[in-house]
Amino acid sequence: MRSVLSDILDQRAKLRLTFDSRITSLRELSGALTGANASGLTVEISALKSASASWVGMSVSCYFRVRDRENPAFSHFYTFASRIESTQVAPNGLVLFTLSQPQTVEHAQQRRSVRVSADQNRIPALVVWRELSPGANVSGTPPLFRNEDRAQGKLRVDNISTCGLRLIVQNAALSEIGLKPTVGESYSFYFKTVEAQEDMEKTFLVNAVLRNLFYDPQAGETALGFEFTAEGALNKDKRLVWTPLRASEATGLNAFIFKWNLLDFYKEKRVDEGVLG
CATH class of the missing domain: 2.30.110.10 (Electron Transport, Fmn-binding Protein; Chain A)
Structure with a gap:
């Protein structure tokens, strides 16, 4: 160091x-x-x-x-x-x-694209698994976290880019399922993005590697930073097929990030007008 x-x-x-x-x-x-x-x-x-x-x-x-x-x-x-x-x-x-x-x-993770905030209006659906193997039956594999866990406050998406996302997970929720994340491990994600103003909607199935981790005992939560590595699709037998990402960016996500970044830009206050000046 x-x-x-x-x-x-x-x-x-x-x-x-x-x-x-x-x-x-x-x-x-x-x-x-x-x-x-x-x-x-x-x-x-x-x-x-x-x-x-x-x-x-x-x-x-x-x-x-x-x-x-x-x-x-x-x-x-x-x-x-x-x-x-x-x-x-x-x-x-x-x-x-x-x-x-x-x-x-x-x-x-090299930040090739901007990160934006991601509340449940922007990402209304999220499911997290340990890394799904090629040929897996996705619907038949129990996930680590479901969308219901977000509603209960166990985890949230802190921010997202075309290259990855950051999750904040309650430490109690990790203990509840016996999960001890380690940098370098891979996980699989299903999530849905929605931009109401543009009538945009898309679902994603991606693999991601855990690049960084910050355990905060005072706040009772852990921040997990992931980088996308592959995107998935189901073949004619409903089995999972992974395809490595081009330029490490999830296909089709950039349009949402671009729009959300513009919206956030116009909402943010100037630094010298902030309450912490």
Whole structure:
């Protein structure tokens, strides 16, 4: 982890900080790592003019890209979870966040497409299985989670892109089914997308690999970040056939993401008008 943080400093790599939408309407900020030691990480946030104590204690997920040391043409994408420990304004007027030292730094999905929020209006149906094998009887295979579990608050789709999605699952729900997710495992998803304004509707059956995981005992939940790897269809015998994704993007999902991103853009407030300025 220390070498990765050193790479961020040496390359002046940009950090993308994302926040829980339940806590603040501000979803993302860009920052630059200016210092790292045993007490935490110092991140410079140029987009903010000020930072009140409201930020302190807030959980944050950080994403960044660094160039490979031996082959600079190749990049690595990483993520880590942290918490804002303090804020201050430097003499030059720039806002500084002090983040807690992350426990781990993990490989992250390359964010080739924008992520958007995904409530039950946008994704009214969701089913999750352990990875379904080719030839599986989909309807006859018991899932880990059904749509009813979302209605009961056991899990929710936090965000989605054409390349993957992020689930927030209650820790009690994981314990209830004896599930201990591990990065690198694959899962299968069925979900339905709806965009009422455009009269758009489509169903998806995809395989996805778990790329990152953040267990939060205080909130009582676990965040699971998945990257899509294949899409499924049923053959004439009603058996499952998987096809690897082209460019790692689920076919037909881009139209929904594009529309939702536009809608969200016009709903969001400017940073300097937010309640956490």
